[in-house]
Amino acid sequence: MKVDISVVLYRPRWDELKVAVSHLAKCSDEIKTVHFLLSGGQAEYDQLRAMMFEFGSPLSYAIHHRFDNLGFAGGHNFLMSKIFSKGAENVLLFNPDLMIEPGALTEFISSIGRHSDSANGLYLYGPTLKSNSNPERQIVDSAGIFWTSSGRHLDLDQGCPWKRYENYRVVDGLTGACLLVPRDTFDYLVSVVGDFFDPAFVAFREDAELGITARRLGVLSICVMQEGFVHNRGNPGTTRKNRLVNMLGVQNRFLIRWRLGSSRPGNRAIAGVRDLVVVVASLTVERSSLPGIRFAYAIRRWEKSVCRRIENLRLPQFQDVI
Structure with a gap:
């Protein structure tokens, strides 16, 4: 085929x-x-x-x-x-x-x-x-x-x-x-x-x-x-030397945070600490990544609406088999 x-x-x-x-x-x-x-x-x-x-x-x-x-x-x-x-x-x-x-x-x-x-x-x-x-x-x-x-x-x-x-x-x-x-x-x-x-x-x-x-x-x-x-x-x-790559990586980390909500993988406390570290680094050391955080924050309500839509669904029962 x-x-x-x-x-x-x-x-x-x-x-x-x-x-x-x-x-x-x-x-x-x-x-x-x-x-x-x-x-x-x-x-x-x-x-x-x-x-x-x-x-x-x-x-x-x-x-x-x-x-x-x-x-x-x-x-x-x-x-x-x-x-x-x-x-x-x-x-x-x-x-x-x-x-x-x-x-x-x-x-x-x-x-x-x-x-x-x-x-x-x-x-x-x-x-x-x-x-x-x-x-x-x-x-x-x-x-x-x-x-x-x-x-x-x-x-x-x-x-x-x-x-x-x-x-x-x-x-x-x-x-x-x-x-x-x-x-x-x-x-x-x-x-x-x-x-x-x-x-x-x-x-x-x-x-x-x-x-x-x-x-x-x-x-x-x-x-x-x-x-x-x-x-x-x-x-x-x-x-890591590419500012655009760094900015998009930071931006998308926070898009994932708001889009997945409580379903974001990892330990919630540890992930939250890393989020804070990324924000502080963007404010001080890597300021070229700051626009990424701003963009993600600006559309957070839309990402959260997708998260809520998925949470409210009645999903089909597929077999979890391989």
Whole structure:
């Protein structure tokens, strides 16, 4: 079964994107269409078209061009709505720093099919991701998302030696770098919440929030043991030098606080102390992050209204099985 792929681009790193697309081209018989949402000017649009032309006809693709930036969350919401409206059964969210080996996508989709045939309910799926950061040894990039007592989310086993996991594991969330969204799951979450991803997040943490919100609504996140998916994340520490990244990280921490309410994972007291530390740091050391707190505070009532709507629902009783 072929799958549609959703790729959101804003100021792409072209060399990295070319590597990712070259891997997709080798898997063209496993892919229905690659859908790009490019936010940028005409020159970037022309460059993307020229790059795709180099790979020839085997890889089917569509480019959606906008001059505004919807962000990761809003961009994938936009693309998934279009793709599912054309009758797709599944959409794979794909980061341009990801590489897929031939055959891995077919095996992944087949594993999902076997799971959905034997389990009752709605699910989100993601493969175990291998890191490309150390060519000398195989290490884990992400085996799902977990939360700390202070309300931080991290990638499970990131940096640990690669190993064989159970075929299907329920986790707190799945990285948005490679996330398989079934049509029924998308329709259900959108019908209840209004959007798949919270568009206020723009970028960072939206996948972690999705995992918790989905589970509150009876949708489980399943990490599938699968070889052949490699994430070229680079050095995570370098992002701390980026003021925009820092600001969005702070902003989204507080969006999660108000959107999830008492359902935010972690120890309430410890997470509250960390919230206070983040606020103090933004007021003193990292003042470039202060606008993020202000924005999150400004829309807190809207986020809280979503939280209350979910709390007041009578949820369908899905089986908590894998």
